[in-house]
Amino acid sequence: MKRLSQRAFLGLAMGALAVLSVTDVAHADKRHIIVTAVEPKGGANVEKEPFPSPLPEGGGYVLKKPNEEGRWEVAVYVFEPRQIFVDEGDEVTLEFVGINGASHPTTIEAYGQVFELKRGHIHRATFTADKPGRHSIVCSAHLPTMVSELIVAPKK
Template sequence: MSTFDRPASPGSPGAAGSLVPFHSISLHKQYPDVDAGPVLSSLLQLICMSNGGNLVPVASRSSQRSVRHVLAAALLAACATFQVAPASAESRFFTVLAVEPRGGVTTDREPFPAQPLPGGSGYVTNPPNAQGRWEVSAYVWQPSQIVVNQGDEVTLEFVGINGAEHPTTITAFGQSFTLKRGHAHRVTFRADRAGMFGFVCGTHQPSMTGSLVVLPKP
């Protein structure tokens, strides 16, 4: 409901058939069948501006329906003049770390697990040492998921923190390299297709697989 100063009353300059200042109209009372939300109110303001600040109130329901239809048509026409610009391609930069989160505890607090972790070099368990401390770790990319838009120019800078080396591939975008501890390797490519694509260390599986999510163009 859009309510302004006051509704027009019979006998006043706002009576049916008279021109009344827009600021003195209650849209809800003048047009009870019209859902005068912010957009329609703006259209009414434009109508008034084009009519010297005046609006002809409509009394009958048929006329009210006509107003509603006219406003709807005007709204559609206004919307047709606007176009949503497609998201422009951007240059995106991400740093991706090769890390090995690690945890450990002594057997007097937690027993060493009897069930082994899934196979592969990505998970590592070290049995209890002389002091009874055992550890578990996993090699991962951090972050492990990157989201970009289709058409973006994407630069990924991989930095080796843990692990001697990581033979890495981003097959979908033709990238292959070996990342070593203490080194950085940068790749740049155009994300020209939508979908989910992996960046994978061939040694430390199954944990060291990341996802590049390319959102489609609108």
């Protein structure tokens, strides 16, 4: 009898622990993610690599013709990282930092965020990630390259 009640107590304690850990999982995480506006660049001299054919339309692509020394350059504007993963219910702060490019008119439509990110400035977009799915972070001045994806994983 005594042994049984010890087992019963142990069972209750394990059950309580299980409930506690489930509750912990359900708590929203605070996520603080740095997102930079950057412009990776490359270039060459026409003597080594010919000037390439035009890039697709859009402010996100930059192709500079050969200068007096014959050097040409190519670049794209992007948000880094290109994909951001959070969980449904997370309290998310995306801290945008403007590094390359004077201005980035930015929209995260799914979370009602509309702002201009300027070089040398920080903009913090804070929201609860309550919409599972894939959402775009778009700079309208530098399409089609300056688009990142905010991926909100649904609660299990």
